[in-house]
Amino acid sequence: MKFKNDTPALDATDYKILELLQEDSRQTYTAIGKRLGIAHSTVYDRIKRMEEHTIIKKYTALVDAEKIGAKGITALMTVYTDPKESEKVAAKLAKARQVLEVYSSLSEELQILAKVFAENQESLHSFIANSVAPLPGVLRIRTAILTKTFKEDQFSIRNSMNEVRFIK
Amino acid sequence: MNTETNSKILQTVPREKAFYFFTSIGNYTGASASSLKEFMERINEVNVKSLEFHLYRGDFEKWLTDVLEDPELVGEIKKVQRFNLTGDALRNQLYVTVSRRYKRLTSQPSSFQFKT
DSSP: OBOTTSOBOOOHHHHHHHHHHHHOTTSOHHHHHHHHTSOHHHHHHHHHHHHHTTSSOOOOOOOOTTTTTOOOEEEEEEEEEOTTTHHHHHHHHHHOTTEEEEEEEOSSSOEEEEEEEESSHHHHHHHIIIIITTSTTEEEEEEEEOOOOSOOOOOOHHHHOTTOOOOO | OOHHHHHHHTOOOOGGGSEEEEEETTEEEEEEESSHHHHHHHHHHSOHHHHHHHHHHTHHHHHHHHTSOOHHHHHHHHHHHHTTOOHHHHHHHHHHHHHHHHHHHHHSOOSOOOOO
């Protein structure tokens, strides 16, 4: 079975593999196979298939910025835009080195939300004043500098699929 | 002051060189000025917090120096800074300062035609 965009439908075993990979993507096919009670070759085949269809987009490392001495501030920027220009504004923001994430949102006014990292408050302001405010279609901007992180997580199978509980 | 200098100060600059009014770090009001005339008009319209924010950071001086290249008005703005004004008193003083300069520039006989 396939979805419209040619992505193969996943079964319960695939979801279990994804959940285990999100827990630790460096564990071996054998270790995953053991936990799920299936052959390592089955795990290998399924992971390869999910990689080929970019269901698994990439494997990466979560780095503790503080421990490596990276200094800077993170801010959430809300950009209110003219609806006709919002896609272009989002695309421009997505290309900026300082911008970590960009989203559009549903609300009364069209908004682009972006997470921005800058060396300090002055460089944050300079980036917004010189590179964001002048973009055609930007109506106004609200920015909140983040002071403390209480939770920061990636999309996970575990959090998103309450009805699917595989790993005991 | 020569015609060329007046023209430079009274020019309309492209949007990437315009002045964008913020009320604090990263908070853009939506108001901008692409010329001295617009700058004078915005002083009367924007949230007064924006005037306080930019004046005491030296942003007005920087824009008037780097973009419009008007050292005379920069000098006048510096004098306003020294008064430590806030609120509507600051708005009024800034407006008087900039509009006086604007009137002087536009009333000087020159070949420059300012489009309104």
